[in-house]
Amino acid sequence: MHRIVWGRATSSNVMKVLWALGELELPFERIDVGGAFGKTDTPEYRAMNPTGLVPTLQEGDFTLWESNAIVRYLGQTHASGTKPWPTDAHTRATIDHWMDAQQTVLNRPMSGVFWGLVRTPPDKRDLTAVAASIEETARAWRMIDAKLQHHDFIAGADFTLCDIPWGVHAHRWFGMDYQGLTRPELPALRTWYDRLCQRPAYQKHVMATPIA
Ligand SMILES: N[C@@H](CCC(=O)N[C@@H](CS)C(=O)NCC(=O)O)C(=O)O
Known part of the structure; x- marks a missing residue:
């Protein structure tokens, strides 16, 4: 097909x-x-x-x-019934709510950081506004970091579909030039990101594309 x-x-x-x-x-x-x-x-x-x-x-x-x-x-x-998208209703719903949370919790502040640092011409950048967006974005990432202190992937021991929406943005979060601004170190999040970086499909479709 x-x-x-x-x-x-x-x-x-x-x-x-x-x-x-x-x-x-x-x-x-x-x-x-x-x-x-x-x-x-x-x-x-x-x-x-x-x-x-x-x-x-x-x-x-x-x-x-x-x-x-x-x-x-x-x-x-x-992939129904596989580890990335299991059939058990509770497991699947847990994966699902993390997917939704990327859209509802992470997306707006993360866009503020990305657009503010990357897609705005240097002379028009408002680093005060970006710093506020970093703060808000970090609150979203802290939720994920807290989960990752207990298991290797967001929903549990295995890679699942909810690692995808967050993982795409993790590459930007760790890869952007912060132009002197700081973001909190979140060690469990970093270890998870390093783990994603080992995945060939992530390397090919996320890491190989310039942050632009
Ligand atoms: N909620 C939608 C949002 C889609 C969206 O905002 N896409 C952006 C790119 S990330 C877009 O189309 N921007 C306008 C463009 O690229 O022309 C989704 O997750 O697919």
Whole structure:
């Protein structure tokens, strides 16, 4: 079945899907849209994805958007009952709530840090605002760090789908140039990040893409 991921590789939300596909060893084609590539406001793209955002997944004649929903769908269709996406309701719900928390708790302050440090031209950067975003983002990461003090991955002993949305952002959190600002050291989080860095699919789809 032909599988297409629509979205530029520099998007954190696209990276989640690419990394998940890599973990599951599923072949796909990727088409650059969004950001400088544009093409997300065409009627054809909006018909696939009315938000005009990336990523969008096409699998045969099925179309899906929202990155975490796509990752869950891939788990459901290609990895159900495996360690990354177990069938037990409680285990799965635990994985699921951590996935949602990336969107609801981490995403906004982390965007403030990333856009403030990376995507804003140097002469327009507001480091006071970035420092406040770092503080708020660190509160989200501390939740994860607390979990990781007890087990190797966010939901338990094994790598699961909820490591994907947080893991994409961990690469930015540890890799950005803070331009003199500081962020707290979170040792368990760092060890988990180092663990992710050993995974070939993470290396290929997250680490190999410049933080830009
Ligand atoms: N909740 C959506 C958010 C998607 C989103 O905000 N995507 C960004 C890139 S990370 C986007 O499309 N930005 C505009 C663009 O790239 O043209 C998801 O998780 O898929």
